Each structure stands twice: as structure tokens, then as C-alpha cells.
Amino acid sequence: MSFDVAMASPTILDSIVDTIEPRNETLPFAEPVRQRLAKAGIDLSKGYPYRPSVPLYLQDVYKIRSEERLYEDASARADKSKKNLLSAATTVTDLTTHIGTEIEGLQLKHLTPEQRDELALLIAERSVVFFRNQDLTPQQQKELGEWFGKVEVHPQAPQVPGIPGVTVIWPDLFTLERPADFRRPGGASNWHSDLVHERQPAGITHLHNDTVPPTGGDTLWASGYSAYEKLSPEFRKIIDGKYAVYRSAHPYLDRENPSAGSKYIEHTHPLVRVHPATGWKALWVNRSMTVRIVGLDKAESDVILNHLYDVYEKNVDIQVCFKWTPGTSALLDNRITIHNASWDYGGRYPRHGTRVTSLAEVPYYDPNAPSRRQALAVG
Numbered sequence: 001m002s003f004d005v006a007m008a009s010p011t012i013l014d015s016i017v018d019t020i021e022p023r024n025e026t027l028p029f030a031e032p033v034r035q036r037l038a039k040a041g042i043d044l045s046k047g048y049p050y051r052p053s054v055p056l057y058l059q060d061v062y063k064i065r066s067e068e069r070l071y072e073d074a075s076a077r078a079d080k081s082k083k084n085l086l087s088a089a090t091t092v093t094d095l096t097t098h099i100g101t102e103i104e105g106l107q108l109k110h111l112t113p114e115q116r117d118e119l120a121l122l123i124a125e126r127s128v129v130f131f132r133n134q135d136l137t138p139q140q141q142k143e144l145g146e147w148f149g150k151v152e153v154h155p156q157a158p159q160v161p162g163i164p165g166v167t168v169i170w171p172d173l174f175t176l177e178r179p180a181d182f183r184r185p186g187g188a189s190n191w192h193s194d195l196v197h198e199r200q201p202a203g204i205t206h207l208h209n210d211t212v213p214p215t216g217g218d219t220l221w222a223s224g225y226s227a228y229e230k231l232s233p234e235f236r237k238i239i240d241g242k243y244a245v246y247r248s249a250h251p252y253l254d255r256e257n258p259s260a261g262s263k264y265i266e267h268t269h270p271l272v273r274v275h276p277a278t279g280w281k282a283l284w285v286n287r288s289m290t291v292r293i294v295g296l297d298k299a300e301s302d303v304i305l306n307h308l309y310d311v312y313e314k315n316v317d318i319q320v321c322f323k324w325t326p327g328t329s330a331l332l333d334n335r336i337t338i339h340n341a342s343w344d345y346g347g348r349y350p351r352h353g354t355r356v357t358s359l360a361e362v363p364y365y366d367p368n369a370p371s372r373r374q375a376l377a378v379g
Helices: 010-015 031-037 056-066 113-126 138-146 171-177 226-228 233-239 296-316
Strands: 091-093 101-104 128-131 165-167 202-211 219-223 242-253 263-270 272-274 282-285 290-293 319-322 328-333 336-340 351-357
Touching: 031 202, 056 263, 113 128, 113 138, 113 328, 128 219, 128 226, 128 319, 138 202, 219 226, 226 282, 226 296, 233 296, 263 272, 282 296, 290 296, 328 336
Parallel strands: 101 128
Antiparallel strands: 091 101, 128 328, 165 351, 202 328, 202 351, 219 319, 219 336, 242 263, 242 290, 272 282
16 A cells, blocks of 8 residues: 555654655456466566555655656657558557547567657557557566656556566555545546656556456547647637646655645646647646646636636547457557546456556647647648
């Protein structure tokens, strides 16, 4: 279980220096998980998953990735026709008009450098791309993530032992830490985008599910390109160029005032950002971790943000709902999407996967950038 800094007493705080010691969990898991990890040579003798040393203080977490990193989007190297990737597939299916593509007949572990770059471009255009029946080890998943950018090593999330940067996605474990029921679903059952609080937030995230429920457990994605385009031209003028504060999902303590309770990592980024590969504008907010719009009173900010959340979450024509099967990978771009994992199976069946997230550029806004529909001359 994770350590809840908000519940820490002064006595506990006095006894902790800077981190909570690492440990391994011992929760039993489904046989397909064991088989995949054993095939990959993962040492399970000390338990699973591995919990890293958790930084306790806010000041220490800010230092982890405080310097700007050089970033080159892999799609900048891609052939714009994506001929190497698409011609090698047996089937390419756009799942909806605005978001989501499924590719069949390819193994991600065998992609050439040219195909990887073209995949990055396809993800930038279609927001999320799916591959079923993948024979993929956590090591291979991380290696592909490193192609797309610096792989994030989360300071609190459970990891595959011996492979920093490969996060374990396991709702059964999460519900031990935060009890869930029908009225308060577990897992990642809220609209969000990964790591928005980073100085250089997440680009491509690769989710691989090796074990899924036979019924339910679908994941929804919504398009940030289309959410922006749903707004009236006059309303776009209100939010274009505005900045918002984005916070971390996990809390920490202020070393200077630990008794003040939970504090979060915060960074300021544009509400509307431009994807470097496509040059298109996208709405970039999420209900879970967007705190406030800079320069507005709270009441004003709340009204605008709540409207933006509703536009993103309630327009079903700009969303894709994906039914997982064992061994499926989803590669999504956090710069242009939000997602929500349904917990309708209620923990009755096991679900397990691994996640690798590649960090991208410092978000930016360009007033001269078009929307997607403008760029493609749609409508």
C-alpha cells in the first residue's frame, strides 16, 4: 500500500528522513501474468510488484525532473504517407471518425525504426492506436518507449521488479489502498491524462494488458482536437493563450511545514496546446488534475473549466470505447486525449497490465496554428 502523507502524525514525521523505504508486495496474481513475467525472466522471488523508495517531501520531487530536456518527436522523422507501417499490416481500421485506429498483423517488438517513427505520426493524428495479440515482454515495452522519448520513472507507482519505468496497472492492488464499490468505482475510472504536472508532461503512453475481464473493463478515450473544435469560435478566443495550473495525482509534504498536510506538484501550462507533429490545436484539460485558470477568480475559472470538462467528456461522437482482449497494446498520446477506464466488472475478475510513458516537450501555444478541421479543410 502507498503511504498517505495527509494522515501522517507529527511522531511519524519526526521518524522519517526523506523517503519511505522500498518494498515488494505479495498479492497473488492471475496465471497469465505469471507466465508473461516468467517468460521475461522477471525475478518474482521477493514478491510483486516492486515499490520504489517514495520521496516524502515536495521539494525533493520538484528536483527529480527540474531541468528542461532536449526533445525530438519521433514523428518528425516519419514518412508522411506512413507506407512502411501501413503496408506491412494486414488490416488497418479507423474505429471512429475522429479518434482511434486498430492495426492487425504486426508485432510491436519487431517494428523497424522507420515503422516506429511512422507509428508516432499515426498516434499524433489518430490519438490512440491499438494492437491485439502482442507477444511483448516488459523489457520490450520499455525499449519501444525509449524510442519515443525519455521514459518516466514514477516516484510512487508500483513497478515491475528490476525494470524502472515499467509501471504496474493492477486494479486489485489499487483497491487495497483505496476501497472501491459500485458507487465509488476503483481503478483509473475517471477522466484524466497522465503526468500533466510535469515540467515536460507525458507524450506517448503504451498500455499493455495481459489479463482482462471477460465482460466489461473497457477504456474510453476522447479527442482533444475535436473537443477544441466543439467550442464556438468566440469561446475559443476566450481560452486561446490562457494558462492553467496542473497538479500531480499523488500528494507530498512541505518540508518547511509538514503538519500542513497534503501538497501537490504543480506546473503551469497552456489550456490549448499545439501538437508538434501535426501543428493542430488541442484542448488540454482534465477534471482530475486541472486546478484553475491563471489570472481568473476561482468562480470564473470554475465556470469555464466545468464547461470545458463537459465538452470533452459528454460528446460521444469524439470518443472511442475500446474492448480489451488479453495481450492487447494501446498507444495513446496524452497531449491530445483524456481517457477513462471502466470498473463495471467491479473487481469480480482479474485485470493486470503494464504501462510505459515517454515524456515529451514543454507544452506550447501558437496563435497561428490551425484546428484539425481547418488544416484538413473539413466542413
